Amino acid sequence: MRWSPRAPACNAWIGLNLIVFGFIKVAMNKKEKQHLFDKPENVKRLLIIFFSSVILIFILDLFTHKHAHFAWESWPGFYAIFGFVACVILVLVSRFILRPLVKRKEDYYD
């Protein structure tokens, strides 16, 4: 095959195009960018921070003197246990008692 002076230019042109398309493609991929909680490790980090603050607050509670109206307010961890149990009861009652009673299809009243 005869050497043509155009060949390197062509190759360069094709190469350049490839690079540009590559960039565009990467940019297109980048456009749907990764958001904060798309990465599982960020979610994990958040959970770790949350769980540790939950423990920290429980410990802090033990050293807090409370202005109590009722005796039970001074029990260590009363508010923590109350909040937790209240929400569990709330969810269980809503899901297993209330929902079966009141749930209807969306066109129920039509």
Added chain:
Amino acid sequence: MINAIPHIPPAFIFIVGALLIPFLKGHTRFVYMLLLPVAGFLNLIAIPMGTEWTVHFMGYDLCLMRIDRLSLAFGYIFHIISFITIIYVMHVKKSLEYFAGFIYSGAALGAIFAGDLFTFFVFWETLTVASVILIWMRKTKLAAAAGFRYMLYHVAGGLCLMAGIVITTVKTGSIEFGYIGLSDLGSWLIFMGIGVNCAWPFLHTWLTDAYPEATIGGTVFLSAFTTKVAVYALARAFPGTELLIWIGVAMAAFPIFYAVIENDLRRVLAYSLINQVGFMVVGIGIGSELAINGAVAHAFNDILFKGLLFMSMGAVMYRTGKIRATDLGGLYKSMPWTAAFCIVGAASISAFPLFSGFVSKSMVMSAAGDKHMAFVWLVLLFASAGVFHHAGIKIPFFAFFGHDAGHRVEEAPKHMLVAMGIAAFLCIFNGTFYKPLYSILPYPALYEPYTLSHVVTQTQLLFYSALAFTLLLLAGIYPAEIRSINVDFDWFIRKPLPFFLRALSTVLNGINSLSDRMLVQGFTGRVNRFARNAMGKTTSALLLPFILKDRADKKEKIEWAFQTNTVPVGAFAACSVFLIVCLFIFYKI
């Protein structure tokens, strides 16, 4: 007779100002509408305490403007939220929605500054009429139907209130709107009439039914005024009524269960609105200075954070066209500012330290504690944990986080962001620098929210509620959002009522057609047939006993003779004599 006219009643600025709105367009209209609440506010702070605009009317003294510390606190917040909402609804083209919004907020101002029951009632009814327009402006079939049901409730409540006012006024001879207290029938009727607007249990369904069906901006308007005017009226007329404590406790407790399983996020907020009003009603029921202060402060803050939450959900709806939790999720990627403002609202309603709910909700709880109402206190604590659970976590989580529903939309329009920004700022400001808020409360506020004990216990309560949510979600026990509706107490109106109507129509229409057949067709027909030949029939009936043979033949002949007017002259003479004899006998007797 008007005694003095130095100041303009705040309601007039809004209502008269609203009349000009339809004639303005574009930017002029917007600037004009922004100036209305500002002018109203400047006017309000210039008015001294006391009563003005006393008008003599039909033997009674009407008082159009009474400014005292209780009405003033509501007056301030009503102006602030009108200003914010007007910025928020800037995208709306039609003047009618603005017009209705201003009439509505003006009516609310008129009701709280009314010094007599009659003026109060007139503005109270205006509230209903203006608010129903905000619902109908959505222009969907659901909104139309919900608006009608809304109207039915409020008209019934209004009639109840009017009956109460009439009875009370006639009995006491005074029309002044002051402390009423539960005693006779009239006071009970007023109590119940206010209760309808306050969304008491079993009377509450207009709220959860209609608010989520209103327009995007309409819901923000609605969330601020109707229930808060009712709270004001209760604080004015029924402070310290023990029954209110129990009503408030029920209001605080039951909606949170519904809110957990509700799919429509604006309906979740409607349920949590009842829950928050429950705290205020408990405060009014307790009636101590601290409790009333708490109720008013919480009303003030609730208008802001509930407005903010409704605004953020409205922005989501505006951009995505969806509001059901099942259709949403992951929006923090495209609407980060809206998400941030929503979280501020959520933190405020949950009463996180440094957010507004923290400094007001605890006043009511503290007042219950001071009176050693253990049960009330525990239910309110449960409701505090519950509200964090559904309004504090559920709303932001399902709209902005959770599973990504794939909406790639623009951030909310600028004017919405500005409105939400102002509301969010005020939520944090009231929570952090609570002194200005406390200084406008009806009684001297000595309460100190930022004690180490309060901060730690409240944070603990909220974090462990969040822990429960997290663990239940991770374990898959948390109820998944389902495309469904949940029937509420309005089932008793919406389902059996059509059957009742059908039964009624069957029975009544049956009676109608039976009467038609028996009376109109049967009886009348017979009378008609008889009357056509009454003379002949009567004569033949009278004569027949004396005719011995050919009876049928003779009877026919007689009747035929009468029909053809060929009766012999003698028969007429006999009849006439018979008549005269009869008359003579009756006359003698």
